[in-house]
Amino acid sequence: MKQLKESGLNKEQIIEAYKHVLRGRRLDERLWQLTRIGKTSFNISGQGHEVGQVAKALAFEPEKDYFLPYYRDMTACLVWGMTSKDILMGSLAKEDDPSSHGRQMPNHYGSKEHNIVSHSSTVSTQFPLATGVAYGAQLGKKDYVTLTTTGEGSANQGEVQEAMNFAGVKKLPLIFVVENNGYAISVGIKEQYANETMAERGPAYGFPGHRVDGNDFTETYLTFKKVVDDARNGKGPALVELMVSRLTSHSADDDHTIYRSKEELEDMKQKDGLLLFEKQLIEEGYLTRDEMTAIDKELKAEINKATDEAEAMPDPTADTISDQVYAD
Amino acid sequence: MKQLKESGLNKEQIIEAYKHVLRGRRLDERLWQLTRIGKTSFNISGQGHEVGQVAKALAFEPEKDYFLPYYRDMTACLVWGMTSKDILMGSLAKEDDPSSHGRQMPNHYGSKEHNIVSHSSTVSTQFPLATGVAYGAQLGKKDYVTLTTTGEGSANQGEVQEAMNFAGVKKLPLIFVVENNGYAISVGIKEQYANETMAERGPAYGFPGHRVDGNDFTETYLTFKKVVDDARNGKGPALVELMVSRLTSHSADDDHTIYRSKEELEDMKQKDGLLLFEKQLIEEGYLTRDEMTAIDKELKAEINKATDEAEAMPDPTADTISDQVYAD
Amino acid sequence: MTMMTYLEAINKGIEEEMTRDEKVVIFGEDVGGVKGGVFGVTKGLAEKFGDDRCFNTPLTEGQIGGLAVGLGVVGYRAIGEFQFADYILPAVNQLISEASRMRYRTKGDWTAPIVYRTPYGGGVRGGLYHSQSTEKILFGQPGLRIVTPSSPYDAKGLIKAAIRSDDPVLFYEHKRLYRLLKADVPEEDYVVPLDKANVVRQGDDITVIGYGMVLNHALKAAEQLSKEGIEAEVVDVRSLYPLDKETLVEAAKKTGKVLLVTEDNKEGSIMSEIAAIIAEEALFYLDSPIKRLAGPDSPSMPYAISLEREFLVDEEKVLNAMRELAEF
């Protein structure tokens, strides 16, 4: 694993990155809690993806760059500007939920304010959309870069290939990400695709592809930095395959102990990216265990407050069922 | 260009191959004629693809191998067992047309008798079908190989990638072909894809990809021979990009002089694969010009006869409009 | 007789047919292995019939659609699962262009005996993309059949008939009925016809026509109304396409007062076709306008509980509409 200082980020930035990672974890734990006690009916979580997502998102400029995420990208959305309360309002289906105003299931992140474009549950439909957003930059001579993501299973959808093909043709300022956690629900990689890496598919559409270890913060950050800079400078799209783990079941409706062995699950826990990142932070002198404990406390308080605030927000009312079907 | 004898085919076989090529050309000329005089309302032609198609098809065993062609594959279908009369009955929409019994437009080749599976006009839908046909070989422990083809423009359809992905996963005995003639109607390659070759897409799905010059009979034949043998021996699928020329307008409804320069058209005519093949046959001592003239005469007579016979066949009657919508 | 849920009845029906005919194969996302489907409909099949006959596919619905057709043309009886009816959309091209037309476009030379299974329907907090009734999208494609069971008995008999049919059959399963309905189901071999509606309750006062969850609401409401002296004729459409016009028209004529119930949007639902048929063939038997009770014309079905409830056609809404019609 590369040292954190090789990232070129300063101490403050690295600690900020850690806070994002930990916030992602703690907030997701809260969402599971709310699901268990029946306050929300569903959760699908990015535990195990957080370090890679933070390193990815930090390479962009969220004030102007566009993001078309998928359902595990909560932590990346937090970096992009969404708040814990925003996320909670989504899971609790509140009227002010910026993702969908309570109309979509939990974990369908979006925010007009933060350039995070709404996505459907139908996997990978965001890929063609992202080409439109990115082509808008070329048309309007704007220098924003667009990011879109999906899982390695969903990356086999035909629309993904069509979008990558178009991005290659137009040399769009567009970064495609495949978050590869080895599973599409219960389906392992061997049943999903036969190529060595998903990254190979970039060149097949005329642009670079990179595979990075999503638990290696510095490698991930630097890889994204490079492809984002290139995209912003007119050098066209790139595909990044982010190797991550799915620490949880697929979703609240799944039980992965059925199809994953005890050993696999235990092994994965040992290699939890959060723990590895914390070890690295300590070893490389960024934070002490006590400082981490303090940050954790602070974040838990923040999330508790956000939960209270979100719960107190109004629900959508039945009479709005037909609002905004059409423009008029 | 490789010598013909390097193909390993004997003289008789090479001459047979030439007859297929020339039959393809002459028959297509007849179809254009019938279109011009209004006896059929449409033609879309494989002129410029013939040599590659014959070399391709000869590497298979049509008595048992399956073929899911696309609309320019007439010559390959002739090698596979269809007759000039079969093709003509299709263009004239006759009841006994083996492709569709007059229900589909001309050039939608198919034949139950010859294992040529019917295709739609919607491009590339045959790719997922071909995976099913090929999976049937694995399930039934049969040693047939399946061939499916499309154009380089149509190869960008999402379903093509989905089919290739599946074929990789299951290591299917399936050969994918992209007949690359540089155009999708008026759209040139630069606007279609940004990768160097279509062949690169094979490895992106976990199997080999080869690009061959479709006018190089021996190279094409040997390449197919190898991938067909491999597929039959359980080594899985392959993708072959066949470089060819579209000598005609896209179809009877198109006029390519609008979007292709005079020079380009002239140059292409010079490099007409049929002429190159004839030159090679003479130079390498397979046939004399006189012998070719005799073959041509023979083929023209065959096609004239086939035309007369096809024209004399009955049309579908209006009262069959609802036949075979359902099984019962 | 064994007590079985709707889900178990489908599972049993498939198991019986796979035992009976080794040409039957089943596949889809998470269908194979130990998971046996996200709802568990295919549980045990991989173990019993092997990973060749029951297997996971990559996450590619177009491919699932086409794979089934290809298997069909070489003599297999494929059962392809779409994990949710919402995710049939990427396969619409294969279903309409290929599956539904293979027979017609070859006048029976090639056929595609297929069952496409998929869970549909709302009321499960599935939000906009896990609640839809997508059957209307594929309704009216000659060559395709659409059926749906509304009871455990029909579930088993109908899936068996669908598997044996030489037509492509779209088999819709209401996901709320999976575990809600439990009833005695014969252990013997029986099939339920694919082309017959079912009069599930006799009555002289009003006619209610529906399928799925709302049909069960109507049955309960009918019992309630019976106590009030109103007797409803309740018809389960069952064969959604082609419709069993005769039974539907007879039932309309019998009482002269028709209520059509669907949980889909009002405009464009299958109930509209039934209304059109009755208005064309039984107009002078009617004593009241043909009433349709349906969801609002907004996209199905928001997640927030208030909105989901507002959208859903529940038992109370059905009861009220029936009473109102009786009083007309």
Place this chain on the structure above:
Amino acid sequence: MTMMTYLEAINKGIEEEMTRDEKVVIFGEDVGGVKGGVFGVTKGLAEKFGDDRCFNTPLTEGQIGGLAVGLGVVGYRAIGEFQFADYILPAVNQLISEASRMRYRTKGDWTAPIVYRTPYGGGVRGGLYHSQSTEKILFGQPGLRIVTPSSPYDAKGLIKAAIRSDDPVLFYEHKRLYRLLKADVPEEDYVVPLDKANVVRQGDDITVIGYGMVLNHALKAAEQLSKEGIEAEVVDVRSLYPLDKETLVEAAKKTGKVLLVTEDNKEGSIMSEIAAIIAEEALFYLDSPIKRLAGPDSPSMPYAISLEREFLVDEEKVLNAMRELAEF
């Protein structure tokens, strides 16, 4: 006023809107360059507005669908062309899951102002895959509008309104009308509303409702019948979805005798919805069953001339049905 064909009117309307608003862009297969579409609808636009605003896409309809949505969310007004209405099928997922729901699922935060143009309809020897009326497949998707002009005047006014609309609009163009209809069209700026049916002829005896080619048949037949003393009210549906119920119901009430005409199959066509609306809202005004004149329920539309003729609803069939209804 200038004499214009239906095709020229669409071209002019697009040109005017692209001049008026530089956010309007247009793309599709063969749409750009000198070809300007396979029917020539976009001729001259690339030259006039540049290759950035009028361009060719790769042969990927899903991508065309999604590209338009992505451009929409960043403020462009995309016009995506599907080369034939038959080839909208690969894009159905994007149209339903994304375009039609972007507004609703974000309660208006993100919107997708789009026009999807496509030529539909039979009678051109297009066979099974170049003749279809696919509008029924996308009918009934709240959030999406479907319109179609049946005259040059409406063609220009309706395309302009569609481009200015903030809703996604599916714009169907009858390919037989392209060059068949020629009429005076104002040079001034005008729009035709997207949500209004049009009573194109007044009459007291029977009401005929249709759109496209068959509407033009009905108009001619009405003139013929007028000579026989039968006066038909003829209504152009124009707004296929959502329907202009008010105008349709009024027209039905006016004469009490309704004939619905479509060139689509009978079951599942948009005419069925219109029948349902009338049967629900105007039943007691009716003096005869609601008649539907439509194609047979076999896959649209075989190529052989005898079969195509049998399938087609031509002027004679319309005339006979109108006369029969008048005599009822």
